[in-house]
Amino acid sequence: MKIVKRIIACGLAGLMIFGIYMVSLRATRVEYAHLKYEQFFKDKTDYDVMFFGASHTQNGLYPMQLWKDYGITSYNMGGPDSSLPTSYYMLKLALKYHKPKVAVLDVIMADKNDISWDYSVAHHYLDAFPLSETKIEAVDFLFPDTKKKLEMLFPYYVYHGGWKDIDKEAIEGVFKENHWPTFGAEYESLIQTPPEPLQFVSQDAGYDGDETTGHQYIRKFVELCRENDIEPMLMFFPCGCEESAQRAANEVYRIAGEMEIPYVNLIYEEGLINQTIDYTDGGGHLNPSGARKVTEWMGSFLTSNFQLQDHRDDDNYSELWNATYSNYLEFIENYLQESTDLMTALMNMYNDEYYSYIEVNPGFEADEAEQMLIDQLLNENLAEIKEADTPGENRIKIRVTEVESGKEICTLAF
Amino acid sequence: MRTVLNLLSEYHMSLISAEFLLFIAIVIAIFYCVPGKAKRLWIGAANIVFLYFAGGLYGLSLWFLGAAVVYLGAMGITKGRGFLKKLCFWVPLIINLAILIITRYQYIHPVRAPFGVSFYTLILLSYLIDVYWGKFEAVLNPVDYFSYAGFFPAMTSGPIIRYKEFEANFKDRIRPDYKNIVFGMERILWGFFKKLVISERFAVLVNTVFGDYKTYSGAYIIFGVICFAFQLYTDFSGCMDIVMGVSEAMGMKIPENFATPFFSRSESELWRRWHITLGTWFKDYIMYPLQKTDLMVNFSDICRKKFGRKTGKKVGVWPGLLILWFLIGYWHGGLLKFVIGSGLLHAIYMICGQINEPWLKKVHEKLGIKPENGWYVILCRVRTFLLLCSGFMFFRADSTITALRMYGAIFTGNMGLFSAEGITSLGLDVPDLVVAAVSLLILFIAECFMQTGSVREKLYEKNVFVRALTWSLLAGAVMIFGMYGPAFEAGSFIYQNF
Numbered sequence: 001m002k003i004v005k006r007i008i009a010c011g012l013a014g015l016m017i018f019g020i021y022m023v024s025l026r027a028t029r030v031e032y033a034h035l036k037y038e039q040f041f042k043d044k045t046d047y048d049v050m051f052f053g054a055s056h057t058q059n060g061l062y063p064m065q066l067w068k069d070y071g072i073t074s075y076n077m078g079g080p081d082s083s084l085p086t087s088y089y090m091l092k093l094a095l096k097y098h099k100p101k102v103a104v105l106d107v108i109m110a111d112k113n114d115i116s117w118d119y120s121v122a123h124h125y126l127d128a129f130p131l132s133e134t135k136i137e138a139v140d141f142l143f144p145d146t147k148k149k150l151e152m153l154f155p156y157y158v159y160h161g162g163w164k165d166i167d168k169e170a171i172e173g174v175f176k177e178n179h180w181p182t183f184g185a186e187y188e189s190l191i192q193t194p195p196e197p198l199q200f201v202s203q204d205a206g207y208d209g210d211e212t213t214g215h216q217y218i219r220k221f222v223e224l225c226r227e228n229d230i231e232p233m234l235m236f237f238p239c240g241c242e243e244s245a246q247r248a249a250n251e252v253y254r255i256a257g258e259m260e261i262p263y264v265n266l267i268y269e270e271g272l273i274n275q276t277i278d279y280t281d282g283g284g285h286l287n288p289s290g291a292r293k294v295t296e297w298m299g300s301f302l303t304s305n306f307q308l309q310d311h312r313d314d315d316n317y318s319e320l321w322n323a324t325y326s327n328y329l330e331f332i333e334n335y336l337q338e339s340t341d342l343m344t345a346l347m348n349m350y351n352d353e354y355y356s357y358i359e360v361n362p363g364f365e366a367d368e369a370e371q372m373l374i375d376q377l378l379n380e381n382l383a384e385i386k387e388a389d390t391p392g393e394n395r396i397k398i399r400v401t402e403v404e405s406g407k408e409i410c411t412l413a414f
Numbered sequence: 415m416r417t418v419l420n421l422l423s424e425y426h427m428s429l430i431s432a433e434f435l436l437f438i439a440i441v442i443a444i445f446y447c448v449p450g451k452a453k454r455l456w457i458g459a460a461n462i463v464f465l466y467f468a469g470g471l472y473g474l475s476l477w478f479l480g481a482a483v484v485y486l487g488a489m490g491i492t493k494g495r496g497f498l499k500k501l502c503f504w505v506p507l508i509i510n511l512a513i514l515i516i517t518r519y520q521y522i523h524p525v526r527a528p529f530g531v532s533f534y535t536l537i538l539l540s541y542l543i544d545v546y547w548g549k550f551e552a553v554l555n556p557v558d559y560f561s562y563a564g565f566f567p568a569m570t571s572g573p574i575i576r577y578k579e580f581e582a583n584f585k586d587r588i589r590p591d592y593k594n595i596v597f598g599m600e601r602i603l604w605g606f607f608k609k610l611v612i613s614e615r616f617a618v619l620v621n622t623v624f625g626d627y628k629t630y631s632g633a634y635i636i637f638g639v640i641c642f643a644f645q646l647y648t649d650f651s652g653c654m655d656i657v658m659g660v661s662e663a664m665g666m667k668i669p670e671n672f673a674t675p676f677f678s679r680s681e682s683e684l685w686r687r688w689h690i691t692l693g694t695w696f697k698d699y700i701m702y703p704l705q706k707t708d709l710m711v712n713f714s715d716i717c718r719k720k721f722g723r724k725t726g727k728k729v730g731v732w733p734g735l736l737i738l739w740f741l742i743g744y745w746h747g748g749l750l751k752f753v754i755g756s757g758l759l760h761a762i763y764m765i766c767g768q769i770n771e772p773w774l775k776k777v778h779e780k781l782g783i784k785p786e787n788g789w790y791v792i793l794c795r796v797r798t799f800l801l802l803c804s805g806f807m808f809f810r811a812d813s814t815i816t817a818l819r820m821y822g823a824i825f826t827g828n829m830g831l832f833s834a835e836g837i838t839s840l841g842l843d844v845p846d847l848v849v850a851a852v853s854l855l856i857l858f859i860a861e862c863f864m865q866t867g868s869v870r871e872k873l874y875e876k877n878v879f880v881r882a883l884t885w886s887l888l889a890g891a892v893m894i895f896g897m898y899g900p901a902f903e904a905g906s907f908i909y910q911n912f
Contacts, residue, residue, distance in 0.1 A: 005878055006592055008878050009878045009881055009882055010596075012878060012879065012882035013881070013882040013885055013886050016882055016883065016886030016887075016890075017886045017889045017890065017893075020886060020887075020889070020890035020893065020894075021890075021893060024890070024893060024894050147900075150432075151899070151900060154432070156893075157432075157898070157899045157900075158899055158900055160893060160894055160896070160898075160899060161897075161899055161902065163894050163895065164843070164845045164846075
């Protein structure tokens with residue numbers, strides 16, 4: 001009887017402490033990593049494609065669009081400040097849960113020898129991954145400071161201090177799981193034209209010097225893919241970056257040739273991106289308009305060069321993916337409805353799920369970027385435009401409808 | 415495995431760390447698995463590992479040097495006679511004092527003080543002196559000796575354990591005992607609560623006031639020094655709780671270092687409740703032998719003749735008291751501020767207490783004040799606390815001059831502390847201040863209960879659910895409100911620096 005009482009006492013205390021720990025962990029943790037990866041851990045089926053890289057990847061490729069247009073299942077594993085060694089370890093971590101047919105690596109930061117990762121950014125990534133031997137290996141390699149290593153492996157050490165910020169939303173979040181319906185992609189509803197046209201070196205402008213750490217980890221990434229029967233592919237997003245980064249990216253042609261793997265540098269894909277309207281931040285990261293174009297290009301390239309099946313009629317995939325797609329449409333509709341200016345609205349309207357009726361005031365004059373956005377919609381038959389009979393209090397009024405049902409989504413006026 | 419070892423090899427262990435908890439879990443688990451005689455060997459191994467990770471090779475080497483010369487010296491004392499016996503006593507004594515003075519008191523020579531040197535030196539010397547005085551013979555078995563000489567829980571900040579106290583734990587076979595293990599864990603948890611939830615919070619307030627006393631003058635300074643009393647007490651006693659808890663979990667008893675000192679009614683009582691083992695060490699090895707010297711005996715005789723038997727007896731002790739407290743103050747860091755704040759000031763208070771005792775007794779009798787009256791007890795406790803704080807001003811200030819200036823700055827009339835932003839301008843926001851206040855209240859309530867016995871024993875008699883809930887909530891409070899992690903970087907224990 002005494003022993004039973006002791007076991008109950010210890011068990012009860014252990015359970016209560018564990019309960020307090022779990023509730024406080026979930027209430028105080030940084031949600032970003034979990035919003036991004038929760039779905040990754042929940043899914044039981046493997047993906048056709050997984051995308052790896054830095055924030056350019058995260059903003060620049062939409063798995064939901066690949067599903068809708070090509071029936072390709074994919075996950076966007078890209079994240080901020082992610083160096084090539086980081087992407088290598090992200091692949092290693094990801095392989096514990098899913099094995100894709102194709103792994104695509106963005107080779108931005110190929111010019112870097114520095115492997116360290118800003119640990120506050122890293123929390124937005126790694127915290128969702130449970131503790132494992134691979135995670136310990138990754139953290140040990142990527143973080144030089146011992147204290148930082150332990151903080152990455154046991155993030156509660158960092159989070160618990162956020163108890164003062166716990167609010168109703170945080171408490172609700174403890175008991176329900178939430179994730180983006182984007183399969184890892186981030187939808188950045190911003191638009192900013194570069195102050196000056198982006199300058200790019202010529203495609204044959206190579207890299208002087210030894211192979212960098214970035215280059216070495218491109219090779220390791222490819223080798224890891226091959227060890228796991230995954231077809232590797234390399235790419236470089238169309239973005240403004242330093243000349244050294246561009247030259248290092250061009251060096252990847254040689255590496256890709258040696259390793260006999262496809263490599264596409266989208267800087268040199270003529271007419272793909274419109275610098276004026278396709279960036280969130282003046283030339284670094286793609287906005288939804290630019291990301292849709294790159295995703296479309298990627299879908300076409302993947303179906304032409306790899307043996308990927310169209311799963312749209314496959315019951316093993318269609319139920320989950322179609323349900324998520326509905327949530328995705330609602331998700332991006334919120335951004336559309338919350339557009340605070342004309343350019344943002346026109347950018348968010350660039351989606352073949354929408355058909356928009358644009359009414360402009362007499363004498364309406366669009367600036368260069370606005371006109372390009374309107375022309376983009378008109379050229380792809382995603383909108384029609386007319387002049388109002390009488391002037392109204394707004395320059396322009398837009399009624400956005402769903403293509404399939406004709407249902408009105410929202411009316412915007414600026 | 416290689417990666418885990420890599421991580422461990424780069425780390426310096428602190429008592430308030432998850433790594434230390436892991437370390438003691440392993441040590442305790444294996445301690446109970448190994449057979450009787452091997453337990454001491456295991457403790458010895460744990461001592462070496464802890465000293466290495468806490469103090470590096472440098473700290474471990476200096477400790478070993480000090481401990482080894484005492485071991486050999488003690489054997490020489492037991493086996494030798496006459497001059498050899500004295501040599502075997504004085505050489506290890508001088509070597510250990512030299513290590514302490516050279517490394518600890520930096521103005522002599524700027525050498526880094528090895529981890530725990532102030533504490534383990536006293537532990538080693540107590541062993542050496544006890545052997546020299548014939549209290550027991552030297553321990554021949556090096557395992558038995560080194561398991562005591564570097565007993566890892568006590569290396570950070572004490573307590574200063576005597577050999578016989580340590581040895582008594584091994585008289586009977588140590589078996590795993592549920593109550594010992596549970597009580598030990600509860601005490602460790604209590605120590606973490608005091609250090610991480612209370613002490614670290616008060617440290618923020620104290621650092622603000624003492625860092626800029628010209629801005630935070632007047633009432634701020636009084637508030638600051640009171641907060642320092644709470645900070646120091648919860649820091650030091652929290653460390654002791656962890657140390658005691660580890661020992662208790664291993665079925666071992668080591669002497670207490672604190673006995674609810676803020677409940678003391680007089681200076682004398684205070685120093686029987688605060689840093690107990692330091693006080694008893696200096697009394698047993700410095701003051702009492704000093705009192706027995708011809709010089710002091712003669713002085714006592716002269717005082718008795720001059721002042722009468724009763725008063726003369728008191729006066730005769732005063733020089734010894736002053737020397738004792740001078741040395742205690744000096745032990746803290748060799749600086750004047752410690753000599754005054756942790757030493758001579760308290761000796762003076764005790765002497766004044768003895769001088770005033772007779773006429774105060776007459777006043778109490780005339781006014782009908784009984785010593786056990788509730789309000790009188792509270793008054794005495796508050797007075798004793800404030801006297802303690804007066805010394806803490808010197809202890810915490812950068813120097814004696816700064817402490818005196820801070821005393822002067824109290825009279826600027828700055829009452830900003832009581833304004834709307836007053837207390838929140840000291841570095842803690844309202845939620846943290848609430849946590850500080852509530853946790854201090856919890857501590858106070860617990861210590862009130864301690865006046866009538868062990869709180870853990872009382873809780874142990876409650877039902878399973880109440881016990882589990884109490885300790886879970888305490889663990890939760892440490893996990894959530896503890897000031898650890900990159901946002902806080904909880905400091906090492908204050909007394910670890912000694």
